[in-house]
Amino acid sequence: xxxxxxxxxxxxxxxxxxxxxxxxxxxxxxxxxxxxxxxxxxxxxxxxxxxxxxxxxxxxxxxxxxxxxxxxxxxxxxxxxxxxxxxxxxxxxxxxxxxxxxxxxxxxxxxxxxxxxxxxxxxxxxxxxxxxxxxxxxxxxxxxxxxxxxxxxxxxxx
Amino acid sequence: xxxxxxxxxxxxxxxxxxxxxxxxxxxxxxxxxxxxxxxxxxxxxxxxxxxxxxxxxxxxxxxxxxxxxxxxxxxxxxxxxxxxxxxxxxxxxxxxxxxxxxxxxxxxxxxxxxxxxxxxxxxxxxxxxxxxxxxxxxxxxxxxxxxxxxxxxxxxxxxxxxxxxxxxxxxxxxxxxxxxxxxxxxxxxxxxxxxxxxxxxxxxxxxxxxxxxxxxxxxxxxxxxxxxxxxxxxxxxxxxxxxxx
Numbered sequence: 001x002x003x004x005x006x007x008x009x010x011x012x013x014x015x016x017x018x019x020x021x022x023x024x025x026x027x028x029x030x031x032x033x034x035x036x037x038x039x040x041x042x043x044x045x046x047x048x049x050x051x052x053x054x055x056x057x058x059x060x061x062x063x064x065x066x067x068x069x070x071x072x073x074x075x076x077x078x079x080x081x082x083x084x085x086x087x088x089x090x091x092x093x094x095x096x097x098x099x100x101x102x103x104x105x106x107x108x109x110x111x112x113x114x115x116x117x118x119x120x121x122x123x124x125x126x127x128x129x130x131x132x133x134x135x136x137x138x139x140x141x142x143x144x145x146x147x148x149x150x151x152x153x154x155x156x157x158x
Numbered sequence: 159x160x161x162x163x164x165x166x167x168x169x170x171x172x173x174x175x176x177x178x179x180x181x182x183x184x185x186x187x188x189x190x191x192x193x194x195x196x197x198x199x200x201x202x203x204x205x206x207x208x209x210x211x212x213x214x215x216x217x218x219x220x221x222x223x224x225x226x227x228x229x230x231x232x233x234x235x236x237x238x239x240x241x242x243x244x245x246x247x248x249x250x251x252x253x254x255x256x257x258x259x260x261x262x263x264x265x266x267x268x269x270x271x272x273x274x275x276x277x278x279x280x281x282x283x284x285x286x287x288x289x290x291x292x293x294x295x296x297x298x299x300x301x302x303x304x305x306x307x308x309x310x311x312x313x314x315x316x317x318x319x320x321x322x323x324x325x326x327x328x329x330x331x332x333x334x335x336x337x338x339x340x341x342x343x344x345x346x347x348x349x350x351x352x353x354x355x356x357x358x359x360x361x362x363x364x365x366x367x368x369x370x371x372x373x374x375x376x377x378x379x380x381x382x383x384x385x386x387x388x389x390x391x392x393x394x395x396x397x398x399x400x401x402x403x
Contacts, residue, residue: 010239010240013238013239014239017235017238017239017320020320021320021323024321024324025324028324028328032328032335036336039283039335039336040283040336040337041280041281041282041283041336041337041338041339042337042339043337044337062337098276099273099274099275099276100273100274100276101205101206101274101275101276102276106205107341109339124276124277125276126275126276126277126280126339127274127275127276128275128339128341129205129206129274129275129341130341130342131341131342131343131344131347131352132344132352132353133203133206133210133213133344133352133353133354133357134203134204134353134354134357135201135202135203135204135354135356135357136201136202136203136204137201138204138354139204140204
């Protein structure tokens, strides 16, 4: 009689464990959904265009450095460029040191404030790279054969 | 199949003695080959240049941080549901190994982040959730040691290990669910790896090497823990025999 009882106890503990894990998972999912807005590292230019990004408050915007938009102001470290998610773009002004990976067409995250005139003044600029890794020769060959895919703007899911 | 026979310490001893030389030899081979390929043979990245070589240390460490944690959670479930004594020992033995892999992941990630992104650390969802994983490992070790009775410590920390398991899918999918500074997955993604084969193979060799290294460390630490417990029981028996006289 002892064995079935032990087995029943094990099954019961298993059931309690499964229920607890389901409950915990649901709680975690609900919490994360509720805080969804605060868990994003940066806003996209589309967020800015649709007024989902706060004005005059410290925040980050992310996207790609628009091709042909980079201007360096002569005699200073000031740079101007546009951050785009290929739907909308935000002009950015930044004065300071840029990371090595920073270049046109590259992913970027800028931390700063959006003024009411739509210009984003950045106090920090971080480079972001995509998930593709390849030797330079392969990248060259892809570009030559026209099979090069444009970098996806970060945060352009859904 | 009767899994219980693997749970008895004497069977474990026999099994681990058979596995150990293969795992140790395999780990040495894979890590040696992988490191040589990663540091000397594999090409630089088209964007990142030579810095990409940090990937071969960083990425397998991140995988192991999560894989070891999955093992820890499984050991926790086995401790609570089946009351396996070996699961208790295993959880206690592998937690510091997992914490070490997590630390390696965080440290190499930080060293990689500075030249590539321009920052040592940012509070994005991926980085933060891995930091939480590290803290959960530390909390597990502290809680496991907080009781005089080893079994009570094992059960309390097993609950913590299972609660912390919620973090694993969050780490994995953080880069898909939210905007993060960290890029999305390159290898474990639905439409195949986004890494050129000349970089992927060294990476996979390193991953196999890390996994075998984990097996080796786990076997040694479980053995040591079993011996320690046996010693403790003998001392206890000697003491109570002394009292009885």
